[in-house]
Amino acid sequence: MAVRTAGNVLVVFIWSLAGVELESIRLVIRNPDRWMQRTPPSPQKTNPRGLNTSSASQYASSGPRRMAPINVVLGQYGWSVTYTTQSICALKGSTVQLSCSYTYPSGYASWYNVIKTFWFTKVYPVENYVSLSDDPVYKGRVSYRSNMRNGHTLTITDLRESDSATYKFRFITDQTGGKYTGDPGVTLSVTDLQVKVTPYSQTATWKTLTCSTTSCPLTGNPTYTWYKNGQIVTEKISPYSVYPDAADSYSCAVKGREALHSPAVYNPKSTSVSVSPSGEIVEGSSVTLTCSSDANPPVQSYIWYKKNGGGYQSMTGPQHVFNQIQSLDTGEYSCVAQNEMGTDRSRTINMDVKYGPKSTSMSVSHSGEIVEGSSVTLTCSSDANPPVDKYTCSEDSGEYYCEADNKYGRLNSSYVSVDVQYGPKNTSVSVSPSGEIVEGSSVTLTCSSDANPPVDKYTWYKNGASLTGSEKTYNFTTISSEDSGEYYCEADNKYGRLNSSYVSVDVQC
Structure with a gap:
């Protein structure tokens, strides 16, 4: 675009990409009629960002002439940023300074005034550059310093590893398109x-x-x-x-x-074992033991130990998991943490697994035969944690069993038979058939007695005199009047003997 005013020509060159203005330059040509192109321009590559390459066409005065066509190839009119270094490796926590100097077309200094200078690492869409001084990540840690020779220094204090980035300097003038970013910038690596x-x-x-x-x-x-x-x-x-x-x-x-x-590097220390979940551990639940340790370098391996048992290597790092813990897992546990500097062992922790009664049984304290009248103890036993807080004993037809209870369950024992030995008791004689006894009929006398072991000998008596035979029954095949009298029996076993009462046998003629 060219505008002629009062004998001068203002020429504006605008570079754009996809319709978006990138850079522009304004030239004022005084007395344009006196200028002519002496040599044809050589095509040069132009840089729409920085006016960085080629040289301007050459012109010479030849007196008053009419205005000839003007071909201007954008040249390197001094737009540049020069960094003192392209890469820096700095220690975390230290302070670093990045320095540069910048130039812009000196031939047009009267039209360019630098109004803003800054450093940046982030660019958002539509050339939205974020100055480090406005970036909250760098708040209180950056400062800028300029000098009269267009030098500029960025200072970053208390460096963090996240500060590693490429830093670029940018300056902006008061003219449209008069802005420039120095590439490639300075690569800062924080270590x-x-x-x-x-x-x-x-x-x-x-x-x-x-x-x-x-x-x-x-x-x-x-x-x-x-x-x-x-x-x-x-x-x-x-x-x-x-x-x-x-x-x-x-x-x-x-x-x-x-x-x-x-x-600092050091041995593992403050090694400890924790149990999860906390609180009571109930058989069948899932329990995790975790070994924790303060170490640098980090712990390489963990070894678990159970008291009165050998150590075993944990296959899952610092944790040992009981998917369904059992009463046998009750015990004292510790762990050893190891790194390249050494080892450290934790204190022992006690893992107490709770469970309901198991293996409930009833036992008889008396050895051998139990004789009536002696002292006998029935004992109910059960494995439980916490211990059984209630026992219940029951008897069914001479067989005994017990029930053990705690807060986690109950369990019955098997039946136990208690065989009490005693001598004959309740000895008696019965006559069959009952009723009147007629001479010549068949009559049976039966001796009955309660005894344990059973009666092994019976003795029959008539009118106080013993009769032959030791069986439980005394038989009259054909009874006669001479058989009339008073009868009784005596029952015997190893623990005693007992006579029955008299039974009168009256034979009718």
Whole structure:
């Protein structure tokens, strides 16, 4: 676009991409009739962002002439940003400075006034650049400093690993399109120090400590300051060999930056075992034991131990899971945490598994035969946790059983038969058939007695004199009047004897 005013021509060049204006430049040509193109322009590549390449066409005065066509190829009119370095590796927690200088077309300085300068890492759509001074992530940690020679310095304090990014400088003038971003920027990598531990062997106590960065390498061959339990022990190039005690910790720092220590490395400590869920552990439930330990480097392996039993390696890291815990799992447990620096054992915790009565049984205290009148104890036993708080004994037809109860359940024992031995009792004689006894009929006398063991001998008596025979019955096949009299029997077993009452037998003629 060209506008002629009072003998001058204002030429405006606008570069756009997909209809979006990227950059523009304004040229004022005084006395345009006196200018003509002396040599044809050579086509050059243009940069719509920065006016960075090619040179302007050459012109010469040839006196008053009519205005000839003007071909202007955008040239490198001094739009630039020069960084002092393209990459920096800095320690976490330190302060870093990024510096640059910038230029813009000096031939048009009267039309360009720089109104804003800033550094950024984030760009949102439609060229929405976020200055670090407005970014909440950097709040209170960034500052800008400019000088009269178009120099600019960004200072970031208390560096964080999340600050690792590419930082670019941008300046904006008061003219449309008069803005510029310096590429490629400065790549900042923020690294932390770490101590790597290498045992001499699986069983050796000597360790090799190496101080290194976690990401980018520091330049040069830095000397390190080594610390033991927070106190300086040596200044030397890494690695460093030590024979650590269980309570020792080691850290390192780059000499000259002693305030920026690496995290300390040390044996596992404060190792403990916790049980989940908390509270009472009931048989059949799921229980998890967790081994916790404070260690750097992190714990490599955990070993679990049960008192009075061998240790076993946990296959699931710091946890040992009982999917359905059993009463046999009751016991005292501890764990050992191990890292490259050493080991630490937890205190023992008692895991008390609760369960209802099991293996309930009834026993008889008396050995051998139980004789009536002796002392006999029936005992109900049951395995339970907590112990059985209630026993109930029952008898069914001479067989006994018990029931054991606690808060987690109840269980009956099997039946127990108690066989009490005693001598004959309730001895009596009965006559068959009953009623009148007629001479010549058949009559049977029967002796009955309650005894345990059963009566093994019967003795019959008539009118006080014993009769022959020792059977339970005394038979008259053909009774006669001479058989009339008073009869009784005597019942015997190993524990005693007992006579029956008299029975009168009156034979009718």
